[in-house]
Amino acid sequence: MDDSNWYVRIKSLPRTRDGKFSPTLFERYQRNEKALLAYMLEMYISGVSTRKVSHIVEQLCGTSVSKSLLTAELDPMVKEWRDRSLSETDYPYIVTDVLYIKVREDNRVISKNCHIAIGINEYGYREIIGFLIQDGESGLTWSNFFEHLKNRDLKDTKLVISDSHKGLVSAIRESFTGVSWQRCQVHFMRNILSYVPKKDSKTLREAIKAIFHYTDIELARNAKNELIDKFSDNKRYEKACEILDDGFEDAFQYTVVAKGHSRLKSTNVIERLNQEVRRQEKVVRIFPNTESAIRLIGAVLMDIHEEWIGSNRRYIQF
Structure with missing residues (x-):
């Protein structure tokens, strides 16, 4: 049996919190529609009436729901996905970058950074392995992000691909001892x-x-x-x-x-991902709070992640 095909089939199966397989229709709906749920929440936040959004949901799902219910459904899904363990898979190659967003805080509009990482796993498939929204882009914020990944059992990394931001490069050297850095x-x-x-x-x-x-x-x-x-x-x-x-x-x-795999010589893969997130995020323009940014960006990244896993297409060939 082809190990890579086995990996894709296993990774694409839905699981419950205890790790057991649960291919129920409801959970399948939750995975496929999480981006839609995020947009509905942002419609509320942007001032669209509950009645109008409830009407949209009713037309699509056959029932109307409240903002609090949508939030209660989506927030735990995003948190669980963002904090999931990475111990079951090796990610020898990591591509990382930052996405700048605007958030309203104490009646001020401030800039925040969404750190994102893509992992190329041992079979050559790409996955979104983490994101974290923080204040500023410094060596400290990058170190925090890398510690977040390592605390989730990221292991066996051989190469980190990024641009040459001074704080980022310093954090890579400190957080990934013995790991090489590929400058884009x-x-x-x-x-x-x-x-x-x-x-x-x-x-x-x-x-x-x-x-x-x-x-x-x-x-x-x-x-x-x-x-x-x-x-x-x-x-x-x-x-x-x-x-x-x-x-x-x-x-x-x-x-x-990385054996000369040309796709690993630049950050193109994560820049395309950032463009897709930006296309979705620009509808909001200014997030009303950090929680809403985590909700929407997390939901979009989850959706893209599932699409990548389900495509059964290797990013690099070993």
Whole structure:
């Protein structure tokens, strides 16, 4: 039997809190409609009358419900999913990023950050393994997020993929001892090219882009050294060459740790996820409180997570 297919079938089965299988229609409905429940709650919060929302629910479900009932149904589901144990699966590769949201607090609109992590499991499938809404993006908030994951028994991580935010990189080094960090190549290349003058620089730009096509670190390193030898003496290109040289090793760790799987060289997968969450979240624009943000974002992430698991499509091939 194919281990990966076994994994997908087991992960897609509904479970109760005690871990027993419970393929009831009600629980299936709860999983599939959690995003819809979140929108209904936000309609209440945004000022839509109870009567109108109850009418929508009645048309879809055959019964009207109150805001308190919807909240009582959804909040425990989001909390249980967010805090679930990760002990049953190994996640050798983690991709992480932050999503900025606006929340109303004490009659003030403030910025909060939603830290999100995607895990690529031992069979090559992707899962959303955690999210946490906090104040600010600092080394401390990232450390809190990583501790949240580790407290849920995250284990056997080999590579963390992210951008180069100073606080984030520091937290990765401290929280994941012995784990490699893959700097997002897309962000890194943009950073390098931002220091290359646009005029008369086509040759250099093409040479820089060519380096990032390599999936063998030795070939990439040789190409990088040749480029620096050729262009670093030119003051117009000195800074770009310096940035390339300093950040090169971190940007090619996936070629060593992750067997050159090209999908692990950037944060594209989580940026697409963030775009989907943002598309859903912009209907609200400003959350009335942190709890409502957890409710809506959590419900959307749960829905996407279930879709990924049910698709039976590997993100990377081993």
